[in-house]
Amino acid sequence: MSVKILMVCLGNICRSPLAEGIMRANLPQDCFVDSAGTGAWHAGQLPDKRSIATAKNRGLDITNQRARQFKVSDFDTFDFIYVMDNSNYQDVIALAPTKEAKLKVKLILNEIFPNENVDVPDPYYGGDDGFENVFDILEQACGIIATKL
Numbered sequence: 815m816s817v818k819i820l821m822v823c824l825g826n827i828c829r830s831p832l833a834e835g836i837m838r839a840n841l842p843q844d845c846f847v848d849s850a851g852t853g854a855w856h857a858g859q860l861p862d863k864r865s866i867a868t869a870k871n872r873g874l875d876i877t878n879q880r881a882r883q884f885k886v887s888d889f890d891t892f893d894f895i896y897v898m899d900n901s902n903y904q905d906v907i908a909l910a911p912t913k914e915a916k917l918k919v920k921l922i923l924n925e926i927f928p929n930e931n932v933d934v935p936d937p938y939y940g941g942d943d944g945f946e947n948v949f950d951i952l953e954q955a956c957g958i959i960a961t962k963l
């Protein structure tokens with residue numbers, strides 16, 4: 815199997831499920847893409863209805879996904895761990911057992927805006943347009959990641 819990529823946000827129901835769906839659509843079948851949340855509140859749940867609807871509008875079905883919490887063994891499983899915001903970054907880095915593990919963790923929007931440490935805004939408490947915006951920005955970031963692999 816080739817590259818393994820994990821997308822991480824807080825709840826694993828809004829942003830990282832979109833990132834997972836978009837990244838998978840941009841990579842060959844033999845790549846492994848998954849997502850997780852730093853929190854466990856939504857474990858076992860489908861993505862947020864608004865993420866499902868936004869993905870569907872853009873031709874992606876993400877209803878195969880179920881939320882799960884990030885776990886320390888993910889550092890071994892995955893080659894790249896893309897986090898959605900600076901808070902996720904702090905939470906994931908705090909669990910990293912080694913320097914090598916820390917080096918796998920990257921802010922996803924640094925792919926578009928190198929070294930600027932820009933957050934993917936959390937759309938959970940906002941309207942539907944927030945999800946469209948998140949989709950657009952993640953599509954751009956995942957496109958860059960795919961061309962680099």
Ligand code: 4NP
Pocket residue numbers: 823824825826827828829830851855936937938
């Ligand atoms: P996500 O959004 O991290 O993009 O999945 C959130 C989903 C749920 C909550 C916060 C953010 N929550 O507080 O339950």
